Amino acid sequence: MVPRRWFLWIISLLVIGSLLGACATPTPVPPTATQAAPAASPTAPAAATPTTAPSPTPAPKTKLTIWHAYHTGGSEEQALTQILKNYQQKNPNVEVQVLAIPFDQIFTKWETEVAAGGGPDMFTAPNDQLGKEVRAGLIAPLDDLLKGKLENVAPIGIQGMQVGGKIYGVPGIVKAVALYYNKSTVPEPPKTTDDLLKLVKAGKKLVLYAGGAAAYFHFGWYSAFGGQLADPQGRCIADKGGVAEALQFLLDLKAAGAQFESDLSKGATLFRQGKADMIVDGPWMLGDYKKDLGDKLGVVPLPAGPKGPAKPLTGVDGWYINPNSKNKEAAVALALYIFGPEGLKIYADVAGDPPVRTDVQVTDPLVKTFAEAAAAGFPRPQEAWFDNYWGPFGDMFTAVLEGKAKPADAVAKACADMNKANKFSP
Secondary structure, X not given: OOOHHHHHHHHHHHHXXXXXXXXXXXXXXXXXXXXXXXXXXXXXXXXXXXOXXXXXXXXXXXXXXXXXXXXXXXXXXXXHHHHHHHHHHHOOOEEEEEEEOOHHHHHHHHHHHHHOOOOOOEEEEEHHHHHHHHHOOOOOOXXXXXXXXXXXXXXXXXXXXXXXXXXXXXXXXXXXXXXXXEOOOOOOXXXXXXXXXXXXXXXXXXXXXXXXXXXXXXXXXXXXXXXXXXXXXOOEOHHHOOHHHHHHHHHHHHHHOOEEEOOXXXXXXXXXXXXXXXXXXXXXXXXXXXXXXXXXXXXXOOOEEOOEOOOOEEEEEEEEEOOOOOOHHHHHHHXXXXXXXXXXXXXXXXXXXXXXXXXXXXXXXXXXXHHHHHHOOEEOOOOHHHHHOHHHHHHHHHHHHOOOOOHHHHHHHHHHHHHHHOOOOO
């Protein structure tokens, strides 16, 4: 028989053993296929999951260099500056560098630099040399880049940018000369060449241009007296009648007191200062003339002659793209904005330029007059034969107006020289 004290001691040992066993760490059992493994206690704070996408890499800036030949400080330059400011606010990734080139240098400078592999991305000018420069490979064709983007351009604008059926420019402004007059001194503008001559004989001062520009500014008088420059093939037929009579009309105006100026700026200044009552000039001067004459300024088409209406040369201003440019698409996009509805509205309001687009609302009646004059004019030919018009006929006007040749003789020589240059047999 176990003594009582031993029994109590054995019970105590069993209780202590069970307590120690409960405190021991059990051997971990691997989880079964249906059990989830316990998550490990983190040893460091977990990285925060980003809630926003990283900022995209900024688009590279496109740099475009453009040329124009607007008068420094003139209304057309002001219009372009305003348009470009609007464009760059909407297109901050396009940097536009602008360079003004004198008009009498811009075509030669373009031709020289582009032929050497350089030049700006684009330039704007009338389509004076378009055909010549296209044939020399100095203007990029734009049919693909302009496809479906010229729906609201009048047909004369499309035609003015085409050479050989392809389009080489973004058309914007139609230009032809008309007769400006001061309403305060000429209350009733002339409708015919006889009316104009009578006004000059009565003492009204008329300014007309001479020198190399005469072949452009006086082109409209040919048709007024029944003359025609060339047949459809480009053979000169100006010596067949009408052109000599137009030259005699200019001599009659000069004898009556009309002032012929070779310096275009001087002629314009005379009219702006009120020292001339009338001047034959283009819409590119409308904004400037309005600043000086205000409500006194009037415009009418060139007076009709005894054989029909005067038909001045109608040119179209376009933006032309350099075939060397590495940013042709961006250049075309800029050109379409400048000569788009918003841009051409600014040209019309600020500079008085008649738009070639049909979706631009023109409110100024003087701008409308110029648009009508351009629509009724003679579309400037882009064929190669017309390149040989300027030299011979510029010399013709100079010889006649300086009294060195009679009209009929001067026309015959100019026509013969033009046909010779175009390789037509006598």
